[in-house]
Amino acid sequence: LLVYMSPTCGCCSYWVKHMETNGFIVEEHKISNVNTIKTKAKITTKLASCHTAFIDGYVIEGHVPSKDVKKLLSEKADIKGLTVPGMPAGSNVPGMEVKKEPANFDVLAIQHDGSTRIWSHYE
Numbered sequence: 001l002l003v004y005m006s007p008t009c010g011c012c013s014y015w016v017k018h019m020e021t022n023g024f025i026v027e028e029h030k031i032s033n034v035n036t037i038k039t040k041a042k043i044t045t046k047l048a049s050c051h052t053a054f055i056d057g058y059v060i061e062g063h064v065p066s067k068d069v070k071k072l073l074s075e076k077a078d079i080k081g082l083t084v085p086g087m088p089a090g091s092n093v094p095g096m097e098v099k100k101e102p103a104n105f106d107v108l109a110i111q112h113d114g115s116t117r118i119w120s121h122y123e
Contacts, residue, residue: 001053009051037052063084065092080114
């Protein structure tokens with residue numbers, strides 16, 4: 001898992017630890033302008049979060065739980081990748097566990113045409 005993140009973003013580091021704890025080998029690239037990577041990956045502002053990762057030809061944007069990435073890889077889904085837009089905070093958001101109560105959020109599948117659909121929902 002190749003992750004591009006700001007050198008000063010703590011929540012990104014916590015997400016990396018979540019991914020490593022769940023079996024992923026992570027290579028971190030700390031860069032000052034992650035937006036250049038988002039632009040190359042065609043991640044729109046609407047779909048963006050704080051870090052962008054790549055694995056097996058897929059883009060993983062933001063605080064996507066490891067189980068969703070594992071499902072994506074096992075199913076070999078015909079999509080561009082997954083995103084958790086913005087930075088929802090809650091006990092069930094890997095790297096964003098700053099609130100004791102769980103967040104209500106969706107992991108979105110990014111289609112090749114840029115449209116999205118719900119991949120999974122968390123409450």
